[in-house]
Amino acid sequence: MPPDPDNAASQAITVDSLVKKFGSREVLHGVSFGIEKGSVFGVIGPNGAGKTTVMRCLLDIIRPNAGTLTVLGQNPRTAGPALRRRIGYLPGELFLEGRITGRRLLSHYADISGPVRPGRVDALAERLGLDLDRHTRKLSKGNKQKLGLVQAFMHDPELLVLDEPTSGLDPLVQQEFLTMVREAQANGQTVFLSSHVLSEVQQAADQVAILRDGRIITVATVDSLREGAVRHVRFTAAGISAADAGALLAGVPGIGHLEVLPAGDGVGLSATLGGAIQPLLRVLATLQLTDLVLEEPDLEESVLELYGTIRGNGNGGTNRGGRRSRKGHGA
Amino acid sequence: MSKPLPLFTRAFVDSWRSTLGWAAGLAATIFIYLPLYPSVGGSPEMQAVMDAFPPEMIKALNYDQITSGPGYTQATMFGLIGFLLMTIAAVAWGAAAVGGDEESGQLELTLAHGVTRTQVVLERALAMLLRVLLLVALVFVLIRLLTDSAQLNIRPENLFGASVLFAGLTMLSGSTALFAGAVTGRKTYGLAAGAGVGVLGYVFNAVGRQSGDVDWLLNLSPYSWAYGNNPLANGADWAAGGWLWGISAVLVALSAAALSRRDVGTYG
Structure with missing residues (x-):
């Protein structure tokens, strides 16, 4: 063009x-x-x-x-x-x-x-x-x-x-x-x-x-x-079974990496959110939350997905100060 | 641009320590060797010693005229220690001017500023030229000062002519080093090429003087062009001077052309 x-x-x-x-x-x-x-x-x-x-x-x-x-x-x-x-x-x-x-x-x-x-x-x-x-x-x-x-x-x-x-x-x-x-x-x-x-x-x-x-x-x-970046969500809620909580969350658009563990009389849950926050909040509002962490979007992670590389192979944000090739043929 | 010739100024001024060091070395050489002439070169014993040496060795070392003042000065200063010191200095400067600067990564930043590549080569070659001329001028002045006390019997115009040839011979090695550095971007190649011209010129002269069968080697020896007819005794061969200075100038121009035509800082 x-x-x-x-x-x-x-x-x-x-x-x-x-x-x-x-x-x-x-x-x-x-x-x-x-x-x-x-x-x-x-x-x-x-x-x-x-x-x-x-x-x-x-x-x-x-x-x-x-x-x-x-x-x-x-x-x-x-x-x-x-x-x-x-x-x-x-x-x-x-x-x-x-x-x-x-x-x-x-x-x-x-x-x-x-x-x-x-x-x-x-x-x-x-x-x-x-x-x-x-x-x-x-x-x-x-x-x-x-x-x-x-x-x-x-x-x-x-x-x-x-x-x-x-x-x-x-x-x-x-x-x-x-x-x-x-x-x-x-x-x-x-x-x-x-x-x-x-x-x-x-x-x-x-x-x-x-x-x-x-x-x-x-x-x-x-x-x-x-906007396209992924947030990490973690919360604990009382008075709900792990299966129910898992089913509720799985219905939210953009949820991935869902992990649900029984905790006391309720559940502890962690997931990633790739879309808008509002649908998640509507679901969360129906729960008896005892703790909630909704992290800032991790741009690094979304960019690494664009690179097509997976975190941990040493070829992304984790290699600061690592290999720096000599001039010219380098970066 | 607030000052004229900024690259020349930096190359020249920032190397004053180095220039001063070479000046001290040349001065020391002159003060050690030349005052010895009356007791060494000019003594009758020296002629006897020379007669005892194999003639091939005498010719290789250019000692055949060593019992005269001009021959002694030629053999010790212009032809040997002075030649060695000046060639090393000019080759080091020439190789550093572009190849060394590029290899150290600094040329990239200079070229990112408001300069042309031709300007970089020409101003740095000019800085090399000025340093060579200053050192040779020092040699000229010191030998003039010692001529009477050391009974050297060198005519001023012959000393001047030999100095011009000496400077030209030095610049030929220096500009060869500059050229090889500008073509390759490597300091080592510049050093090798510049030193190669100096060393081969010396060797071709030493071998070429041995017999008529190999005297064609003298035509390939810039050293022989400059010193072949004993300029301190017989006056300079100005045509030889023209070749030395002319080829040096062409090499500088080719350096500018080579650097202007390639990527900088991209060797492996």
Whole structure:
């Protein structure tokens, strides 16, 4: 489906039928998606799915074999340095070596990117708790990541392309990062970020694309993922037999994984709910509940179902910090 | 862009420690070897020692002129230790400029900014050139300073010509390293290619000088192009200088073309 020209003007990024091969190995098999200007768009997928490859194509670090890319209205392959000045990029694996302080390194990147407002670098560094006067090679992974974020945000680019931005950050700094993303959005900037776990993306993103084995499985809003997501329900009720309770619950649409155990003079019951809450509540209201837990929807679980992988095979939300393949052929 | 040549500035300024280190090494070599000339190279005993060595070895080491001031300076400084130090420095810089930077993962971030790949190669090659010129200028100045006290008897214009050839020979190895790094994205290949040009040039010269049957090897030796006619004694062969500098310039241009035409950071 070619990008609609009317649409193109309102889109910060349009990717159409993107194919990328490394040698004979095809790693992207025709990826298409669009990102509205001023939105926050997340792409999630397991390591090796092709997230980093898509992002590198947007920056013209690697070149597609087929398909069209439009970034801020231009083809990154031919637009040249002027386009990249309007983008802030955080690579998936950040290597900062050399005997140079963070401040001097950022000043160098400011020289080869868009103009940076005075005081902007210090303000960002202070928010993230980064010491700019230390040599970069002595920084911890988390602090290098902060330096990478300052580098991406400092010139207030129209588009931010952030590959695994929260990797290595502690939870407090992750929250600060989310605030920075929201501010960027309020400022009219577009944010494209990736992660291999949904929980990092869901708080920031309006829309999420799920990428697996070089294909987009789905593009959905976080809200619609949430609607389709599975909740866990547990309750105990008095004055009812296990068989009756089981029969009652089995009649509720979307109930699965139903387990009923006798407990005292009543029952203990756990199940998953994949649909609306209201029908369940109507049934529950007829019972003498002694306890009730209705959990928040677990997006991770619903996404894993879309991946087509089962939790526990080490290929989903449980492998944070696990295998991270080397650049390029990796994510 | 707030400053001109930002990549050149960073490559040049951030390596000042390394540049200073090589300068110290070259200066030390000059101060150790050259003042010894009157008591070693210029002494009658030296000629006797030389006569006792096999002539093949004398030729391989370029010691055939060692009893003259220019020959001694050529054999010790321009032809041996200086050649070795400068080649190592330039090969290291050339291999690091693109291949090393890519391999360490840092080139990707630089290229994501408002620069072209050609600009990256040209500015970094310029930084390498300036460092080579500074070091060779230091060599020139120090030898000039020692010429009288060490009785070297080198004419200034010949010293200048030899220095230009010395710098060109160094840049040929450095730009070969740059080129191999730009083609492959690997520092190791850059180091191997740059060092290969230096070492093979030296070996072809040493072997080629042995007899008329193998003197065609001299045509393949940049070392022989530069030093074949004893520039310190006889003046520079400027055509050879043109080849050294010309090929270096072509290699830099090819490096820019190679880097512009490929994916970055995708080797296995």
